[in-house]
Amino acid sequence: MTIRVLYYGTPDFAVPPLRALLTTPPEHTDPVFEVAGVVTQPDRPSGRGKKLSPSPVKQLAEEHQIPVLQPENIRSCWDEWQEELSRVLGETPDVAVVCAFGQILPLPCLHYPRSGSVNIHASLLPRWRGAAPIQRAIMANDTESGISLMQMEEGLDTGPYFAQARIPITETTTGGELHDALAALGGEMLVQYLPMIVSGRCTATTQDECGVTYAKKIHKDECLIDWHKPAKEVAAHIRALAPFPGAYTFFRGKRLKLLNARSLPPLEGEAGETFSPGEISRAENGTLEVQCSDQTVGISELQLEGKAKLSTSEFLKGQEIASRERLLLPSQKNSVKT
Numbered sequence: 332m333t334i335r336v337l338y339y340g341t342p343d344f345a346v347p348p349l350r351a352l353l354t355t356p357p358e359h360t361d362p363v364f365e366v367a368g369v370v371t372q373p374d375r376p377s378g379r380g381k382k383l384s385p386s387p388v389k390q391l392a393e394e395h396q397i398p399v400l401q402p403e404n405i406r407s408c409w410d411e412w413q414e415e416l417s418r419v420l421g422e423t424p425d426v427a428v429v430c431a432f433g434q435i436l437p438l439p440c441l442h443y444p445r446s447g448s449v450n451i452h453a454s455l456l457p458r459w460r461g462a463a464p465i466q467r468a469i470m471a472n473d474t475e476s477g478i479s480l481m482q483m484e485e486g487l488d489t490g491p492y493f494a495q496a497r498i499p500i501t502e503t504t505t506g507g508e509l510h511d512a513l514a515a516l517g518g519e520m521l522v523q524y525l526p527m528i529v530s531g532r533c534t535a536t537t538q539d540e541c542g543v544t545y546a547k548k549i550h551k552d553e554c555l556i557d558w559h560k561p562a563k564e565v566a567a568h569i570r571a572l573a574p575f576p577g578a579y580t581f582f583r584g585k586r587l588k589l590l591n592a593r594s595l596p597p598l599e600g601e602a603g604e605t606f607s608p609g610e611i612s613r614a615e616n617g618t619l620e621v622q623c624s625d626q627t628v629g630i631s632e633l634q635l636e637g638k639a640k641l642s643t644s645e646f647l648k649g650q651e652i653a654s655r656e657r658l659l660l661p662s663q664k665n666s667v668k669t
Contacts, residue, residue, distance in 0.1 A: 335420075339371070405437065454476060477496050480520055494533065505590070558580070595620060
């Protein structure tokens with residue numbers, strides 16, 4: 332038996348689940364998966380030349396000679412879109428899989444496949460519904476995240492889930508690391524559970540509304556580090572936004588992106604004098620520490636504007652950092668205490 336899948340996805344996160352469907356050997360799965368078509372966002376300008384570039388999902392689909400559709404806005408033209416699907420796919424697909432597609436799909440679209448639509452969501456629903464579950468989980472100092480295979484309905488990540496799997500979040504986990512681990516896990520779960528979902532052998536669990544939290548989209552103004560916050564919060568903020576878009580501060584008038592950090596015990600100066608938020612409390616022997624409201628944050632990886640990404644040890648080899656130098660906005664004046 333073959334399961335015909337219509338796959339909706341756009342960014343890197345959606346690539347491993349699609350690849351799992353495409354590359355799982357037939358002898359390891361019954362029934363066999365057939366990706367009948369891929370739906371992804373239209374090509375967008377990227378790079379310095381603003382050349383139109385295909386999404387990562389489109390690139391993978393074309394490598395496997397799968398039909399690709401790129402609607403601008405499905406909600407505004409469902410009738411035309413249904414006709415296009417019928418023309419390209421021929422027979423109605425058994426199921427749709429949606430993974431970080433980038434558009435809100437109307438209810439008729441979700442019900443178009445015979446077995447409806449399944450979403451690969453990067454959180455343990457009902458925690459972190461919404462656009463940025465990976466980053467928000469780390470920012471909140473959650474100790475775990477995971478993948479939910481969810482039955483899609485018209486609400487924002489409100490449908491019942493068929494299965495969940497968990498991944499720990501440590502004090503050094505970055506957004507990029509969690510992103511990659513969850514994307515791979517999403518592929519594994521899809522291959523395992525999709526046959527049971529389509530055959531009706533997998534029961535969906537209703538989400539507990541008491542546990543709902545929302546993962547709002549990351550805005551650019553959130554990337555600037557506020558050193559007046561507690562160190563544990565600042566370190567989590569830095570890790571959550573690494574490697575993209577990246578949390579940043581300013582070092583001698585230039586933007587300094589911080590890519591990994593952890594909170595450390597407070598460090599006192601001579602005669603019991605303490606450091607102020609934003610002051611570099613230590614910059615020696617490969618160690619860079621910055622004071623927050625309560626404790627210090629140790630930085631292990633960073634990138635100065637216009638330069639390559641470096642470890643702290645590599646960065647400090649080329650810098651003479653004054654005692655109590657502060658990480659400030661370019662408009663602020665740096666006064667060094669003596």
